[in-house]
Amino acid sequence: MSEVHIEEHSSPIKTPKQLIIVILLSFLVPIGLIVMLSQLLTTGINTGKGNPALTDEAVAARIKPVGQVEVTDPNAPKVEKSGKEIVETVCGACHTTGALNAPKIGDKAAWAPHLGMGLEKLTQSAIKGVRQMPARGGSPDLGDTEIARAIVYMANQSGASFKEPAAKAAPAKADAKGKAK
Ligand code: HEC
Known part of the structure:
Protein backbone atom coordinates (compact mmCIF):
# COMPACT_ATOMS: atom_id res chain seq x y z
CA MET A 1 0.00 0.00 0.00
CA LYS A 64 27.07 53.38 -47.85
CA PRO A 65 30.51 54.65 -46.83
CA VAL A 66 30.56 57.06 -43.94
CA GLY A 67 32.72 59.73 -45.50
CA GLN A 68 32.29 61.26 -48.91
CA VAL A 69 35.03 63.17 -50.62
CA GLU A 70 34.14 65.90 -53.03
CA VAL A 71 36.94 66.68 -55.41
CA THR A 72 36.91 70.26 -56.56
CA ASP A 73 39.33 71.75 -59.02
CA PRO A 74 40.64 75.05 -57.68
CA ASN A 75 41.39 76.15 -61.23
CA ALA A 76 37.90 75.44 -62.46
CA PRO A 77 36.00 78.55 -63.50
CA LYS A 78 34.17 79.92 -60.51
CA VAL A 79 30.44 79.48 -60.68
CA GLU A 80 28.82 82.69 -59.64
CA LYS A 81 26.02 82.51 -57.18
CA SER A 82 22.77 84.31 -57.70
CA GLY A 83 21.84 87.24 -55.51
CA LYS A 84 19.16 85.14 -53.88
CA GLU A 85 21.63 82.36 -53.04
CA ILE A 86 24.12 84.78 -51.55
CA VAL A 87 21.52 86.54 -49.48
CA GLU A 88 20.14 83.26 -48.21
CA THR A 89 23.55 81.91 -47.25
CA VAL A 90 25.50 85.03 -46.22
CA CYS A 91 23.81 88.40 -46.02
CA GLY A 92 20.53 87.05 -44.63
CA ALA A 93 22.18 86.32 -41.30
CA CYS A 94 21.87 90.02 -40.53
CA HIS A 95 19.67 91.46 -43.22
CA THR A 96 16.65 89.17 -42.78
CA THR A 97 16.58 89.60 -39.03
CA GLY A 98 17.87 93.14 -38.75
CA ALA A 99 20.66 91.94 -36.46
CA LEU A 100 23.24 94.59 -35.49
CA ASN A 101 20.85 97.17 -36.89
CA ALA A 102 21.31 95.97 -40.44
CA PRO A 103 18.65 97.35 -42.79
CA LYS A 104 16.10 94.55 -42.91
CA ILE A 105 14.99 93.13 -46.24
CA GLY A 106 11.56 94.58 -47.03
CA ASP A 107 11.90 97.46 -44.58
CA LYS A 108 11.62 100.38 -46.99
CA ALA A 109 12.15 103.02 -44.33
CA ALA A 110 15.37 101.37 -43.17
CA TRP A 111 16.70 101.03 -46.71
CA ALA A 112 15.65 104.45 -48.01
CA PRO A 113 18.73 106.37 -46.80
CA HIS A 114 21.04 103.67 -48.21
CA LEU A 115 19.29 103.39 -51.56
CA GLY A 116 19.91 107.06 -52.23
CA MET A 117 23.59 106.23 -52.62
CA GLY A 118 22.90 104.23 -55.76
CA LEU A 119 23.90 100.66 -56.49
CA GLU A 120 27.50 101.43 -57.30
CA LYS A 121 28.29 103.20 -54.06
CA LEU A 122 26.35 100.66 -52.05
CA THR A 123 28.40 97.93 -53.67
CA GLN A 124 31.65 99.68 -52.83
CA SER A 125 30.42 100.19 -49.31
CA ALA A 126 29.46 96.53 -48.92
CA ILE A 127 32.79 95.43 -50.39
CA LYS A 128 34.75 97.54 -47.93
CA GLY A 129 32.36 97.18 -45.06
CA VAL A 130 30.75 99.98 -43.11
CA ARG A 131 30.49 100.19 -39.33
CA GLN A 132 28.90 96.90 -38.18
CA MET A 133 28.60 95.66 -41.75
CA PRO A 134 31.59 93.37 -42.39
CA ALA A 135 33.54 93.64 -45.68
CA ARG A 136 31.80 91.51 -48.30
CA GLY A 137 29.38 90.41 -45.60
CA GLY A 138 32.23 88.45 -44.04
CA SER A 139 32.65 86.20 -47.11
CA PRO A 140 35.86 87.38 -48.79
CA ASP A 141 35.45 84.82 -51.60
CA LEU A 142 32.40 86.63 -52.96
CA GLY A 143 33.17 88.56 -56.13
CA ASP A 144 32.21 92.20 -56.65
CA THR A 145 29.44 91.23 -59.05
CA GLU A 146 28.09 88.76 -56.57
CA ILE A 147 27.99 91.42 -53.88
CA ALA A 148 26.21 93.79 -56.25
CA ARG A 149 23.72 91.09 -57.16
CA ALA A 150 23.00 90.35 -53.52
CA ILE A 151 22.39 94.05 -52.92
CA VAL A 152 20.04 94.21 -55.89
CA TYR A 153 18.17 91.20 -54.56
CA MET A 154 17.75 92.76 -51.12
CA ALA A 155 17.19 96.34 -52.22
CA ASN A 156 14.59 95.49 -54.84
CA GLN A 157 12.46 93.94 -52.12
CA SER A 158 12.89 97.09 -50.10
CA GLY A 159 11.79 99.86 -52.40
CA ALA A 160 14.54 99.97 -55.03
CA SER A 161 14.41 98.91 -58.65
CA PHE A 162 18.07 98.30 -59.42
CA LYS A 163 19.10 96.39 -62.49
CA GLU A 164 20.98 93.19 -61.77
CA PRO A 165 24.59 93.41 -63.00
CA ALA A 166 25.52 91.31 -66.03
CA ALA A 167 26.45 87.70 -65.48
CA LYS A 168 29.99 88.07 -66.82
CA ALA A 169 32.26 88.43 -63.83
CA ALA A 170 35.53 89.69 -65.26
CA PRO A 171 34.47 92.90 -67.05
CA ALA A 172 32.10 93.85 -64.27
CA LYS A 173 34.89 93.44 -61.74
CA ALA A 174 37.24 95.63 -63.77
CA ASP A 175 34.48 98.22 -64.11
CA ALA A 176 33.79 98.42 -60.42
CA LYS A 177 37.47 98.67 -59.59
CA GLY A 178 38.18 101.19 -62.32
CA LYS A 179 35.47 103.51 -61.16
CA ALA A 180 36.42 103.19 -57.52
CA LYS A 181 39.94 104.46 -58.16
C1 HEC B 1 27.18 90.52 -39.66
C2 HEC B 1 25.98 91.14 -40.13
C3 HEC B 1 25.88 91.48 -41.60
C4 HEC B 1 26.04 90.66 -42.68
C5 HEC B 1 26.39 89.18 -42.69
C6 HEC B 1 25.80 91.47 -43.83
N1 HEC B 1 25.48 92.74 -43.48
FE1 HEC B 1 25.10 94.31 -44.70
N2 HEC B 1 24.87 95.51 -43.14
C7 HEC B 1 24.99 95.15 -41.82
C8 HEC B 1 24.76 96.31 -40.99
C9 HEC B 1 24.80 96.32 -39.47
C10 HEC B 1 24.54 97.39 -41.84
C11 HEC B 1 24.26 98.84 -41.46
C12 HEC B 1 25.57 99.55 -41.51
C13 HEC B 1 25.39 101.01 -41.10
O1 HEC B 1 24.89 101.76 -41.94
O2 HEC B 1 25.73 101.31 -39.98
C14 HEC B 1 24.60 96.86 -43.17
C15 HEC B 1 24.43 97.62 -44.32
C16 HEC B 1 24.52 97.15 -45.59
C17 HEC B 1 24.38 97.95 -46.77
C18 HEC B 1 24.21 99.45 -46.81
C19 HEC B 1 25.58 100.03 -46.82
C20 HEC B 1 25.60 101.54 -46.88
O3 HEC B 1 26.70 102.08 -47.00
O4 HEC B 1 24.54 102.17 -46.83
C21 HEC B 1 24.49 97.12 -47.84
C22 HEC B 1 24.43 97.50 -49.28
C23 HEC B 1 24.71 95.80 -47.32
N3 HEC B 1 24.72 95.84 -45.94
C24 HEC B 1 24.87 94.67 -48.09
C25 HEC B 1 25.18 93.42 -47.60
C26 HEC B 1 25.42 92.29 -48.43
C27 HEC B 1 25.36 92.30 -49.94
C28 HEC B 1 25.69 91.26 -47.61
C29 HEC B 1 26.02 89.83 -48.00
C30 HEC B 1 27.06 89.63 -48.96
C31 HEC B 1 25.63 91.76 -46.25
N4 HEC B 1 25.30 93.07 -46.28
C32 HEC B 1 25.86 90.98 -45.12
C33 HEC B 1 25.26 93.89 -41.33
C34 HEC B 1 25.53 92.80 -42.11
Whole structure:
Protein backbone atom coordinates (compact mmCIF):
# COMPACT_ATOMS: atom_id res chain seq x y z
CA MET A 1 0.00 0.00 0.00
CA SER A 2 2.67 2.42 0.97
CA GLU A 3 4.62 1.70 -2.24
CA VAL A 4 1.66 2.78 -4.37
CA HIS A 5 1.38 5.89 -2.31
CA ILE A 6 4.96 6.94 -3.00
CA GLU A 7 4.61 6.25 -6.72
CA GLU A 8 1.55 8.45 -6.96
CA HIS A 9 3.40 11.44 -5.58
CA SER A 10 6.75 11.02 -7.24
CA SER A 11 5.62 11.16 -10.89
CA PRO A 12 2.55 11.86 -12.98
CA ILE A 13 3.73 9.15 -15.41
CA LYS A 14 2.16 5.96 -14.34
CA THR A 15 2.18 3.62 -17.33
CA PRO A 16 4.82 2.69 -19.93
CA LYS A 17 2.51 4.08 -22.59
CA GLN A 18 2.51 7.47 -20.91
CA LEU A 19 6.27 7.31 -20.67
CA ILE A 20 6.61 6.72 -24.40
CA ILE A 21 4.29 9.64 -25.14
CA VAL A 22 6.30 11.95 -22.89
CA ILE A 23 9.58 10.92 -24.50
CA LEU A 24 8.18 11.42 -27.98
CA LEU A 25 6.78 14.85 -27.07
CA SER A 26 10.10 15.89 -25.56
CA PHE A 27 11.59 15.43 -29.04
CA LEU A 28 8.72 16.69 -31.12
CA VAL A 29 7.94 19.90 -29.24
CA PRO A 30 11.44 21.47 -29.50
CA ILE A 31 11.75 20.37 -33.12
CA GLY A 32 8.38 21.91 -33.89
CA LEU A 33 9.43 25.14 -32.22
CA ILE A 34 12.67 25.25 -34.19
CA VAL A 35 10.84 24.70 -37.46
CA MET A 36 8.37 27.44 -36.65
CA LEU A 37 11.10 29.86 -35.62
CA SER A 38 13.18 29.22 -38.71
CA GLN A 39 10.14 29.79 -40.90
CA LEU A 40 9.40 33.03 -39.12
CA LEU A 41 12.97 34.20 -39.65
CA THR A 42 13.22 33.27 -43.29
CA THR A 43 9.78 34.18 -44.57
CA GLY A 44 8.58 36.74 -42.09
CA ILE A 45 11.63 38.99 -41.76
CA ASN A 46 14.42 38.36 -44.24
CA THR A 47 12.58 38.17 -47.52
CA GLY A 48 9.55 40.24 -46.62
CA LYS A 49 8.90 42.04 -49.89
CA GLY A 50 6.79 44.75 -48.34
CA ASN A 51 9.35 45.60 -45.68
CA PRO A 52 10.40 49.24 -46.35
CA ALA A 53 13.66 48.75 -44.48
CA LEU A 54 14.76 46.13 -47.02
CA THR A 55 14.31 47.87 -50.33
CA ASP A 56 17.50 48.15 -52.36
CA GLU A 57 17.67 51.87 -51.73
CA ALA A 58 17.25 51.53 -47.98
CA VAL A 59 19.94 48.85 -47.77
CA ALA A 60 22.30 50.84 -49.98
CA ALA A 61 21.76 53.91 -47.82
CA ARG A 62 22.52 51.94 -44.68
CA ILE A 63 25.73 50.39 -45.94
CA LYS A 64 27.07 53.38 -47.85
CA PRO A 65 30.51 54.65 -46.83
CA VAL A 66 30.56 57.06 -43.94
CA GLY A 67 32.72 59.73 -45.50
CA GLN A 68 32.29 61.26 -48.91
CA VAL A 69 35.03 63.17 -50.62
CA GLU A 70 34.14 65.90 -53.03
CA VAL A 71 36.94 66.68 -55.41
CA THR A 72 36.91 70.26 -56.56
CA ASP A 73 39.33 71.75 -59.02
CA PRO A 74 40.64 75.05 -57.68
CA ASN A 75 41.39 76.15 -61.23
CA ALA A 76 37.90 75.44 -62.46
CA PRO A 77 36.00 78.55 -63.50
CA LYS A 78 34.17 79.92 -60.51
CA VAL A 79 30.44 79.48 -60.68
CA GLU A 80 28.82 82.69 -59.64
CA LYS A 81 26.02 82.51 -57.18
CA SER A 82 22.77 84.31 -57.70
CA GLY A 83 21.84 87.24 -55.51
CA LYS A 84 19.16 85.14 -53.88
CA GLU A 85 21.63 82.36 -53.04
CA ILE A 86 24.12 84.78 -51.55
CA VAL A 87 21.52 86.54 -49.48
CA GLU A 88 20.14 83.26 -48.21
CA THR A 89 23.55 81.91 -47.25
CA VAL A 90 25.50 85.03 -46.22
CA CYS A 91 23.81 88.40 -46.02
CA GLY A 92 20.53 87.05 -44.63
CA ALA A 93 22.18 86.32 -41.30
CA CYS A 94 21.87 90.02 -40.53
CA HIS A 95 19.67 91.46 -43.22
CA THR A 96 16.65 89.17 -42.78
CA THR A 97 16.58 89.60 -39.03
CA GLY A 98 17.87 93.14 -38.75
CA ALA A 99 20.66 91.94 -36.46
CA LEU A 100 23.24 94.59 -35.49
CA ASN A 101 20.85 97.17 -36.89
CA ALA A 102 21.31 95.97 -40.44
CA PRO A 103 18.65 97.35 -42.79
CA LYS A 104 16.10 94.55 -42.91
CA ILE A 105 14.99 93.13 -46.24
CA GLY A 106 11.56 94.58 -47.03
CA ASP A 107 11.90 97.46 -44.58
CA LYS A 108 11.62 100.38 -46.99
CA ALA A 109 12.15 103.02 -44.33
CA ALA A 110 15.37 101.37 -43.17
CA TRP A 111 16.70 101.03 -46.71
CA ALA A 112 15.65 104.45 -48.01
CA PRO A 113 18.73 106.37 -46.80
CA HIS A 114 21.04 103.67 -48.21
CA LEU A 115 19.29 103.39 -51.56
CA GLY A 116 19.91 107.06 -52.23
CA MET A 117 23.59 106.23 -52.62
CA GLY A 118 22.90 104.23 -55.76
CA LEU A 119 23.90 100.66 -56.49
CA GLU A 120 27.50 101.43 -57.30
CA LYS A 121 28.29 103.20 -54.06
CA LEU A 122 26.35 100.66 -52.05
CA THR A 123 28.40 97.93 -53.67
CA GLN A 124 31.65 99.68 -52.83
CA SER A 125 30.42 100.19 -49.31
CA ALA A 126 29.46 96.53 -48.92
CA ILE A 127 32.79 95.43 -50.39
CA LYS A 128 34.75 97.54 -47.93
CA GLY A 129 32.36 97.18 -45.06
CA VAL A 130 30.75 99.98 -43.11
CA ARG A 131 30.49 100.19 -39.33
CA GLN A 132 28.90 96.90 -38.18
CA MET A 133 28.60 95.66 -41.75
CA PRO A 134 31.59 93.37 -42.39
CA ALA A 135 33.54 93.64 -45.68
CA ARG A 136 31.80 91.51 -48.30
CA GLY A 137 29.38 90.41 -45.60
CA GLY A 138 32.23 88.45 -44.04
CA SER A 139 32.65 86.20 -47.11
CA PRO A 140 35.86 87.38 -48.79
CA ASP A 141 35.45 84.82 -51.60
CA LEU A 142 32.40 86.63 -52.96
CA GLY A 143 33.17 88.56 -56.13
CA ASP A 144 32.21 92.20 -56.65
CA THR A 145 29.44 91.23 -59.05
CA GLU A 146 28.09 88.76 -56.57
CA ILE A 147 27.99 91.42 -53.88
CA ALA A 148 26.21 93.79 -56.25
CA ARG A 149 23.72 91.09 -57.16
CA ALA A 150 23.00 90.35 -53.52
CA ILE A 151 22.39 94.05 -52.92
CA VAL A 152 20.04 94.21 -55.89
CA TYR A 153 18.17 91.20 -54.56
CA MET A 154 17.75 92.76 -51.12
CA ALA A 155 17.19 96.34 -52.22
CA ASN A 156 14.59 95.49 -54.84
CA GLN A 157 12.46 93.94 -52.12
CA SER A 158 12.89 97.09 -50.10
CA GLY A 159 11.79 99.86 -52.40
CA ALA A 160 14.54 99.97 -55.03
CA SER A 161 14.41 98.91 -58.65
CA PHE A 162 18.07 98.30 -59.42
CA LYS A 163 19.10 96.39 -62.49
CA GLU A 164 20.98 93.19 -61.77
CA PRO A 165 24.59 93.41 -63.00
CA ALA A 166 25.52 91.31 -66.03
CA ALA A 167 26.45 87.70 -65.48
CA LYS A 168 29.99 88.07 -66.82
CA ALA A 169 32.26 88.43 -63.83
CA ALA A 170 35.53 89.69 -65.26
CA PRO A 171 34.47 92.90 -67.05
CA ALA A 172 32.10 93.85 -64.27
CA LYS A 173 34.89 93.44 -61.74
CA ALA A 174 37.24 95.63 -63.77
CA ASP A 175 34.48 98.22 -64.11
CA ALA A 176 33.79 98.42 -60.42
CA LYS A 177 37.47 98.67 -59.59
CA GLY A 178 38.18 101.19 -62.32
CA LYS A 179 35.47 103.51 -61.16
CA ALA A 180 36.42 103.19 -57.52
CA LYS A 181 39.94 104.46 -58.16
C1 HEC B 1 27.18 90.52 -39.66
C2 HEC B 1 25.98 91.14 -40.13
C3 HEC B 1 25.88 91.48 -41.60
C4 HEC B 1 26.04 90.66 -42.68
C5 HEC B 1 26.39 89.18 -42.69
C6 HEC B 1 25.80 91.47 -43.83
N1 HEC B 1 25.48 92.74 -43.48
FE1 HEC B 1 25.10 94.31 -44.70
N2 HEC B 1 24.87 95.51 -43.14
C7 HEC B 1 24.99 95.15 -41.82
C8 HEC B 1 24.76 96.31 -40.99
C9 HEC B 1 24.80 96.32 -39.47
C10 HEC B 1 24.54 97.39 -41.84
C11 HEC B 1 24.26 98.84 -41.46
C12 HEC B 1 25.57 99.55 -41.51
C13 HEC B 1 25.39 101.01 -41.10
O1 HEC B 1 24.89 101.76 -41.94
O2 HEC B 1 25.73 101.31 -39.98
C14 HEC B 1 24.60 96.86 -43.17
C15 HEC B 1 24.43 97.62 -44.32
C16 HEC B 1 24.52 97.15 -45.59
C17 HEC B 1 24.38 97.95 -46.77
C18 HEC B 1 24.21 99.45 -46.81
C19 HEC B 1 25.58 100.03 -46.82
C20 HEC B 1 25.60 101.54 -46.88
O3 HEC B 1 26.70 102.08 -47.00
O4 HEC B 1 24.54 102.17 -46.83
C21 HEC B 1 24.49 97.12 -47.84
C22 HEC B 1 24.43 97.50 -49.28
C23 HEC B 1 24.71 95.80 -47.32
N3 HEC B 1 24.72 95.84 -45.94
C24 HEC B 1 24.87 94.67 -48.09
C25 HEC B 1 25.18 93.42 -47.60
C26 HEC B 1 25.42 92.29 -48.43
C27 HEC B 1 25.36 92.30 -49.94
C28 HEC B 1 25.69 91.26 -47.61
C29 HEC B 1 26.02 89.83 -48.00
C30 HEC B 1 27.06 89.63 -48.96
C31 HEC B 1 25.63 91.76 -46.25
N4 HEC B 1 25.30 93.07 -46.28
C32 HEC B 1 25.86 90.98 -45.12
C33 HEC B 1 25.26 93.89 -41.33
C34 HEC B 1 25.53 92.80 -42.11
